[in-house]
Amino acid sequence: MLNTLIDVILPVFLVVGAGYATTAAGIFQQVHIDGLMKFAQNFAIPCLLFSAIAHLDLSTGFSVPLLISFYTGALTCFLVGIFGARYLFGRPWTDATVIGFCCLFSNAALLGLPITERAFGTEALTGNYTIIAFHSPFSYGIGITVMEILRNRGTGFIQTTRHVLRAMFKNSLILGITLGFIVNLSGVTIPNTVEEALSMLIAAALPAALFALGGVLTQYRPEGDMRVILFACTLSLVVHPAIVFGLGSSLSVDTELLRSGVLTAAMATGVNGFIFANIYDSAKRVAASTVLLATAMSMLTILGWLALID
Helix, strand or coil, rough: CHHHHHHHHHHHHHHHHHHHHHHHCCCCCHHHHHHHHHHHHHHHHHHHHHHHHHHHCCCCCCCCHHHHHHHHHHHHHHHHHHHHHHHCCCCCCHHHHHHHHHHHHHHHHHHHHHHHHHHHHHHHHHHHHHHHHHHHHHHHHHHHHHHHHHHHHCCCCCHHHHHHHHHHHHEEEEEHHHHHHHHHHHHHCHHHHHHHHHHHHHHHHHHHHHHHHHHCCCCCCCCHHHHHHHHHHHHHHHHHHHHHHHHHHHHHHHHHHHHHHHHHHCCHHHHHHHHHHHHHHCCCCHHHHHHHHHHHHHHHHHHHHHHHCC
Protein backbone atom coordinates (compact mmCIF):
# COMPACT_ATOMS: atom_id res chain seq x y z
CA MET A 1 0.00 0.00 0.00
CA LEU A 2 2.89 2.36 0.71
CA ASN A 3 4.20 1.81 -2.83
CA THR A 4 0.74 2.63 -4.22
CA LEU A 5 0.68 5.84 -2.23
CA ILE A 6 4.16 6.84 -3.40
CA ASP A 7 3.92 5.75 -7.03
CA VAL A 8 0.29 6.49 -7.89
CA ILE A 9 -1.34 9.01 -5.57
CA LEU A 10 1.53 11.14 -4.25
CA PRO A 11 2.78 12.47 -7.64
CA VAL A 12 -0.68 13.81 -8.44
CA PHE A 13 -1.00 15.52 -5.08
CA LEU A 14 2.56 16.85 -5.29
CA VAL A 15 1.51 18.80 -8.39
CA VAL A 16 -1.56 20.05 -6.50
CA GLY A 17 0.71 20.86 -3.54
CA ALA A 18 3.14 22.76 -5.75
CA GLY A 19 0.29 24.95 -6.96
CA TYR A 20 -0.88 25.49 -3.39
CA ALA A 21 2.60 26.26 -1.99
CA THR A 22 3.71 28.65 -4.74
CA THR A 23 0.42 30.53 -4.62
CA ALA A 24 0.40 30.72 -0.82
CA ALA A 25 4.00 32.01 -0.96
CA GLY A 26 3.01 34.75 -3.40
CA ILE A 27 5.11 33.45 -6.29
CA PHE A 28 1.87 33.26 -8.27
CA GLN A 29 -0.99 35.66 -7.70
CA GLN A 30 -4.57 34.50 -7.66
CA VAL A 31 -5.16 36.21 -11.00
CA HIS A 32 -2.47 33.98 -12.56
CA ILE A 33 -4.06 30.86 -11.07
CA ASP A 34 -7.50 31.95 -12.24
CA GLY A 35 -6.13 32.34 -15.77
CA LEU A 36 -4.47 28.93 -15.66
CA MET A 37 -7.64 27.29 -14.33
CA LYS A 38 -9.69 29.05 -17.00
CA PHE A 39 -7.32 27.71 -19.69
CA ALA A 40 -7.43 24.18 -18.26
CA GLN A 41 -11.12 23.94 -17.46
CA ASN A 42 -12.59 26.01 -20.30
CA PHE A 43 -10.24 25.02 -23.12
CA ALA A 44 -7.62 22.31 -22.58
CA ILE A 45 -9.81 19.76 -20.75
CA PRO A 46 -12.73 20.29 -23.18
CA CYS A 47 -10.20 19.54 -25.96
CA LEU A 48 -9.14 16.39 -24.09
CA LEU A 49 -12.76 15.30 -23.69
CA PHE A 50 -13.55 16.14 -27.32
CA SER A 51 -10.66 14.01 -28.55
CA ALA A 52 -11.41 11.14 -26.16
CA ILE A 53 -15.12 10.99 -27.08
CA ALA A 54 -14.40 11.45 -30.80
CA HIS A 55 -12.13 8.37 -30.76
CA LEU A 56 -14.07 6.31 -28.20
CA ASP A 57 -15.16 2.90 -29.45
CA LEU A 58 -18.78 3.08 -28.38
CA SER A 59 -19.32 -0.61 -29.13
CA THR A 60 -16.82 -1.74 -26.47
CA GLY A 61 -16.25 1.18 -24.09
CA PHE A 62 -19.88 2.24 -23.75
CA SER A 63 -21.02 0.10 -20.83
CA VAL A 64 -24.61 0.65 -19.72
CA PRO A 65 -24.12 -1.37 -16.46
CA LEU A 66 -21.13 0.85 -15.61
CA LEU A 67 -23.19 4.00 -16.17
CA ILE A 68 -26.10 2.60 -14.16
CA SER A 69 -23.75 1.77 -11.26
CA PHE A 70 -21.99 5.13 -11.27
CA TYR A 71 -24.99 7.39 -11.72
CA THR A 72 -27.23 5.45 -9.35
CA GLY A 73 -24.57 6.12 -6.72
CA ALA A 74 -24.28 9.78 -7.74
CA LEU A 75 -28.04 10.36 -7.66
CA THR A 76 -28.37 8.56 -4.32
CA CYS A 77 -25.68 10.77 -2.76
CA PHE A 78 -27.33 13.88 -4.21
CA LEU A 79 -30.68 13.01 -2.65
CA VAL A 80 -29.18 11.94 0.69
CA GLY A 81 -27.09 15.12 0.66
CA ILE A 82 -30.10 17.37 0.04
CA PHE A 83 -32.44 15.78 2.56
CA GLY A 84 -29.68 15.31 5.12
CA ALA A 85 -28.65 18.97 4.84
CA ARG A 86 -32.29 20.04 5.13
CA TYR A 87 -33.60 17.78 7.87
CA LEU A 88 -30.47 16.84 9.85
CA PHE A 89 -28.73 20.21 9.73
CA GLY A 90 -31.61 22.61 9.15
CA ARG A 91 -30.23 24.23 5.98
CA PRO A 92 -32.49 26.17 3.60
CA TRP A 93 -33.48 24.27 0.46
CA THR A 94 -31.13 26.30 -1.76
CA ASP A 95 -28.19 25.61 0.57
CA ALA A 96 -29.23 21.95 0.76
CA THR A 97 -29.19 21.72 -3.05
CA VAL A 98 -25.62 23.05 -3.18
CA ILE A 99 -24.56 20.57 -0.50
CA GLY A 100 -26.26 17.77 -2.44
CA PHE A 101 -24.39 18.88 -5.57
CA CYS A 102 -21.08 18.66 -3.67
CA CYS A 103 -21.99 15.07 -2.72
CA LEU A 104 -22.87 14.32 -6.35
CA PHE A 105 -19.97 15.84 -8.28
CA SER A 106 -16.73 13.84 -8.26
CA ASN A 107 -13.52 15.44 -9.50
CA ALA A 108 -13.56 13.01 -12.42
CA ALA A 109 -11.30 14.91 -14.81
CA LEU A 110 -8.74 16.77 -12.69
CA LEU A 111 -8.07 13.88 -10.27
CA GLY A 112 -9.84 10.81 -11.64
CA LEU A 113 -8.02 10.69 -14.97
CA PRO A 114 -4.42 11.11 -13.73
CA ILE A 115 -4.85 8.75 -10.76
CA THR A 116 -6.48 6.02 -12.87
CA GLU A 117 -3.82 6.44 -15.55
CA ARG A 118 -0.99 6.14 -13.03
CA ALA A 119 -2.64 3.16 -11.31
CA PHE A 120 -3.68 1.08 -14.31
CA GLY A 121 -2.26 2.71 -17.47
CA THR A 122 -3.64 4.81 -20.32
CA GLU A 123 -5.56 1.87 -21.77
CA ALA A 124 -7.65 1.72 -18.56
CA LEU A 125 -9.18 5.16 -19.16
CA THR A 126 -11.99 3.93 -21.43
CA GLY A 127 -14.36 3.63 -18.48
CA ASN A 128 -13.36 7.06 -17.21
CA TYR A 129 -14.14 8.67 -20.54
CA THR A 130 -17.47 6.88 -20.73
CA ILE A 131 -18.42 8.26 -17.30
CA ILE A 132 -17.06 11.74 -18.01
CA ALA A 133 -19.06 11.90 -21.26
CA PHE A 134 -22.20 12.14 -19.12
CA HIS A 135 -20.77 13.59 -15.93
CA SER A 136 -21.22 17.32 -16.49
CA PRO A 137 -24.54 17.02 -18.36
CA PHE A 138 -25.95 14.69 -15.68
CA SER A 139 -24.61 16.57 -12.65
CA TYR A 140 -25.30 20.08 -13.82
CA GLY A 141 -28.59 18.97 -15.35
CA ILE A 142 -29.83 17.68 -11.98
CA GLY A 143 -28.32 20.48 -9.88
CA ILE A 144 -29.43 23.31 -12.15
CA THR A 145 -32.91 21.83 -12.64
CA VAL A 146 -33.55 21.51 -8.89
CA MET A 147 -32.13 24.97 -8.14
CA GLU A 148 -34.02 26.69 -10.97
CA ILE A 149 -37.27 25.04 -9.89
CA LEU A 150 -36.67 26.35 -6.37
CA ARG A 151 -35.77 29.84 -7.62
CA ASN A 152 -38.43 30.12 -10.31
CA ARG A 153 -41.44 28.70 -8.55
CA GLY A 154 -44.49 30.19 -10.19
CA THR A 155 -42.74 31.24 -13.44
CA GLY A 156 -43.92 28.25 -15.45
CA PHE A 157 -42.37 25.14 -16.98
CA ILE A 158 -41.16 26.74 -20.23
CA GLN A 159 -39.32 29.59 -18.52
CA THR A 160 -37.66 27.21 -16.05
CA THR A 161 -36.61 24.92 -18.92
CA ARG A 162 -35.01 27.88 -20.70
CA HIS A 163 -33.00 28.76 -17.60
CA VAL A 164 -31.81 25.16 -17.26
CA LEU A 165 -30.74 24.78 -20.90
CA ARG A 166 -29.04 28.18 -20.99
CA ALA A 167 -27.01 27.37 -17.88
CA MET A 168 -26.03 23.90 -19.15
CA PHE A 169 -24.87 24.91 -22.61
CA LYS A 170 -22.68 27.70 -21.29
CA ASN A 171 -20.54 24.92 -19.82
CA SER A 172 -17.47 24.35 -22.03
CA LEU A 173 -17.05 20.75 -20.81
CA ILE A 174 -20.52 19.91 -22.11
CA LEU A 175 -19.73 21.62 -25.43
CA GLY A 176 -16.51 19.61 -25.84
CA ILE A 177 -18.32 16.35 -25.08
CA THR A 178 -21.18 17.20 -27.46
CA LEU A 179 -18.79 18.01 -30.32
CA GLY A 180 -16.89 14.78 -29.63
CA PHE A 181 -20.09 12.74 -29.98
CA ILE A 182 -20.96 14.57 -33.21
CA VAL A 183 -17.57 13.69 -34.73
CA ASN A 184 -17.73 10.10 -33.43
CA LEU A 185 -21.22 9.36 -34.70
CA SER A 186 -20.82 11.19 -38.02
CA GLY A 187 -17.58 9.39 -38.90
CA VAL A 188 -15.80 12.66 -39.74
CA THR A 189 -12.02 12.28 -39.88
CA ILE A 190 -10.02 14.83 -37.91
CA PRO A 191 -7.10 16.18 -40.03
CA ASN A 192 -3.61 15.16 -38.82
CA THR A 193 -2.60 18.78 -38.25
CA VAL A 194 -5.57 19.30 -35.94
CA GLU A 195 -4.81 16.00 -34.18
CA GLU A 196 -1.23 17.13 -33.50
CA ALA A 197 -2.44 20.45 -32.10
CA LEU A 198 -4.96 18.62 -29.93
CA SER A 199 -2.21 16.31 -28.65
CA MET A 200 -0.18 19.30 -27.51
CA LEU A 201 -3.14 20.82 -25.69
CA ILE A 202 -4.12 17.49 -24.15
CA ALA A 203 -0.58 16.98 -22.81
CA ALA A 204 -0.88 20.29 -20.95
CA ALA A 205 -4.46 19.85 -19.75
CA LEU A 206 -4.15 17.69 -16.62
CA PRO A 207 -0.84 19.08 -15.24
CA ALA A 208 -2.14 22.64 -15.68
CA ALA A 209 -5.46 21.75 -14.07
CA LEU A 210 -3.83 20.02 -11.09
CA PHE A 211 -1.44 22.92 -10.49
CA ALA A 212 -4.27 25.43 -10.77
CA LEU A 213 -6.43 23.35 -8.43
CA GLY A 214 -3.75 23.70 -5.76
CA GLY A 215 -3.67 27.46 -6.28
CA VAL A 216 -7.43 27.74 -6.10
CA LEU A 217 -7.54 25.80 -2.82
CA THR A 218 -5.53 28.55 -1.07
CA GLN A 219 -8.72 30.65 -1.14
CA TYR A 220 -10.62 28.15 0.98
CA ARG A 221 -10.62 27.69 4.71
CA PRO A 222 -12.25 24.80 6.63
CA GLU A 223 -14.84 27.07 8.23
CA GLY A 224 -18.55 26.75 8.82
CA ASP A 225 -20.53 23.82 10.17
CA MET A 226 -17.96 21.04 10.37
CA ARG A 227 -20.65 18.40 10.83
CA VAL A 228 -22.31 19.10 7.49
CA ILE A 229 -18.89 19.35 5.80
CA LEU A 230 -17.87 15.91 7.12
CA PHE A 231 -21.31 14.59 6.14
CA ALA A 232 -20.72 15.74 2.52
CA CYS A 233 -17.16 14.36 2.51
CA THR A 234 -18.36 10.95 3.72
CA LEU A 235 -21.00 10.71 1.00
CA SER A 236 -18.52 11.77 -1.68
CA LEU A 237 -15.50 9.70 -0.63
CA VAL A 238 -17.08 6.58 0.88
CA VAL A 239 -20.77 6.11 0.06
CA HIS A 240 -20.62 6.88 -3.68
CA PRO A 241 -17.74 4.47 -4.50
CA ALA A 242 -19.26 1.83 -2.20
CA ILE A 243 -22.52 1.93 -4.18
CA VAL A 244 -20.62 1.74 -7.48
CA PHE A 245 -18.55 -1.21 -6.25
CA GLY A 246 -21.54 -3.12 -4.87
CA LEU A 247 -23.94 -2.42 -7.74
CA GLY A 248 -21.26 -2.80 -10.42
CA SER A 249 -20.23 -6.18 -9.00
CA SER A 250 -23.84 -7.37 -8.95
CA LEU A 251 -24.30 -6.23 -12.56
CA SER A 252 -21.09 -8.07 -13.60
CA VAL A 253 -19.36 -4.94 -14.87
CA ASP A 254 -16.02 -5.80 -16.51
CA THR A 255 -13.17 -5.58 -13.97
CA GLU A 256 -11.28 -2.85 -15.82
CA LEU A 257 -14.42 -0.73 -16.23
CA LEU A 258 -15.42 -1.33 -12.61
CA ARG A 259 -12.02 -0.05 -11.47
CA SER A 260 -12.59 3.14 -13.45
CA GLY A 261 -16.08 3.52 -12.00
CA VAL A 262 -15.05 3.02 -8.38
CA LEU A 263 -11.98 5.26 -8.65
CA THR A 264 -13.92 8.03 -10.38
CA ALA A 265 -16.63 7.86 -7.72
CA ALA A 266 -13.95 7.95 -4.99
CA MET A 267 -12.57 11.29 -6.16
CA ALA A 268 -13.09 14.31 -3.92
CA THR A 269 -15.70 16.95 -4.61
CA GLY A 270 -14.36 19.04 -7.49
CA VAL A 271 -14.01 22.82 -7.72
CA ASN A 272 -17.30 22.65 -9.60
CA GLY A 273 -18.96 22.24 -6.20
CA PHE A 274 -17.80 25.72 -5.24
CA ILE A 275 -18.52 27.08 -8.74
CA PHE A 276 -22.11 25.85 -8.42
CA ALA A 277 -22.40 27.45 -4.96
CA ASN A 278 -20.98 30.69 -6.33
CA ILE A 279 -23.40 30.75 -9.28
CA TYR A 280 -26.38 30.57 -6.94
CA ASP A 281 -24.80 32.45 -4.01
CA SER A 282 -25.73 29.67 -1.58
CA ALA A 283 -23.72 27.64 0.97
CA LYS A 284 -20.44 29.01 -0.45
CA ARG A 285 -18.48 28.58 2.77
CA VAL A 286 -19.62 24.98 3.23
CA ALA A 287 -18.92 24.16 -0.44
CA ALA A 288 -15.42 25.71 -0.32
CA SER A 289 -14.57 23.90 2.91
CA THR A 290 -15.88 20.60 1.49
CA VAL A 291 -13.66 20.96 -1.59
CA LEU A 292 -10.60 21.64 0.58
CA LEU A 293 -11.18 18.97 3.23
CA ALA A 294 -12.38 16.26 0.83
CA THR A 295 -9.34 16.78 -1.40
CA ALA A 296 -7.01 16.35 1.59
CA MET A 297 -8.92 13.33 2.97
CA SER A 298 -9.05 11.64 -0.44
CA MET A 299 -5.33 10.83 -0.31
CA LEU A 300 -6.14 8.15 2.26
CA THR A 301 -9.57 7.08 1.05
CA ILE A 302 -8.31 6.62 -2.55
CA LEU A 303 -5.53 4.42 -1.18
CA GLY A 304 -8.16 2.24 0.50
CA TRP A 305 -10.26 1.93 -2.65
CA LEU A 306 -7.19 1.10 -4.74
CA ALA A 307 -6.33 -1.70 -2.31
CA LEU A 308 -9.87 -3.05 -2.59
CA ILE A 309 -10.22 -3.02 -6.39
CA ASP A 310 -6.67 -3.98 -7.38
